[in-house]
């Protein structure tokens with residue numbers, strides 16, 4: 627059975643930064659409250675033309691460049707997102723087109739902030755089964771588009787961004803190890819976007835009552851998160867045959883510093899074992915774990931051979947943890963750089979559209 631290694635990683639965030647002081651100019655809040663209650667100082671917010679697909683594509687190009695592969699080598703693209711471009715088509719397919727990943731299947735996965743963990747596990751299992759060799763995992767969010775900017779209990783929390791991993795098959799032991807995935811739909815109402823789906827299709831009423839925005843019971847989510855983070859970390863570590871003391875780093879979902887501190891207390895581990903960067907990005911939902919990973923590697927806190935656990939929780943309710951032996955980049959002998967594919971992918975997409983029109987004209991459209 628092949629192993630699934632993380633051989634590429636990348637991130638992308640919008641340029642625009644919104645500080646706590648900026649927020650306090652249009653909503654009744656202040657920097658002191660936000661810092662003390664959440665640990666967040668600022669977040670990045672998508673501007674015009676920036677969407678979950680564009681951010682996801684930018685992060686994906688970084689990851690495939692790091693892995694030293696070409697977009698055409700991808701067999702599968704899994705995009706975890708709670709802020710997809712549309713109900714359908716899948717954001718994964720839009721990214722597939724922007725990458726020119728002409729040999730890849732693509733689908734979205736919806737498990738909120740736990741989604742990146744679920745998606746890595748799905749990709750790794752597809753590799754381990756022998757069904758595919760190279761998988762791109764993307765976590766991308768523009769939750770700023772679903773936030774009620776008048777609701778101070780939610781709008782201070784979220785930021786936009788994307789992260790991506792490339793997983794590759796290898797005979798070398800290591801890479802993705804134990805994973806646990808949990809859910810409890812009985813807590814679904816604690817964190818939701820009530821309208822816009824089939825239960826409450828968009829209407830004048832849903833719009834006027836703000837049902838298309840994120841609704842959250844912060845206290846319940848907080849209680850749930852502090853309960854499950856340490857437990858899931860222990861489960862994934864044990865499933866990998868490791869002990870908690872062997873872990874070089876834990877990369878938790880970046881929702882609230884107080885939740886991460888509670889997980890550290892639960893695990894009886896010092897805070898320096900935890901990667902924290904939510905002060906600069908806020909809660910980027912499913913993108914928070916890959917963004918924190920990219921920064922952990924860049925700052926030298928995560929090195930080849932290290933044992934790491936990713937742990938997250940989110941709407942659903944969902945939670946999970948995944949253990950991995952960090953692989954590091956593999957040397958590549960490719961001359962063509964993956965980012966050179968960007969204009970080719972655009973041209974390819976235009977040509978395919980033209981061909982479809984010509985096909986319709988010359989070979990008929992009717993049944």
Ligand code: ACO
Nearest residue numbers: 655656659663738739778779844845847848881882940941
């Ligand atoms: N600025 C100033 N005051 C505020 C703000 C604000 N932004 N928001 C609330 N307050 C006030 C409240 O009105 C309240 O005042 P009162 O005591 O006079 O009534 C007081 O601060 C306490 O408010 P609570 O909402 O009770 O504060 P709480 O301790 O629950 O903290 C928080 C709120 C930070 C949101 C916390 O509940 C939390 O972090 N929950 C977890 C949320 C989370 O992680 N969500 C993402 C999940 S991941 C996903 O799936 C997307």
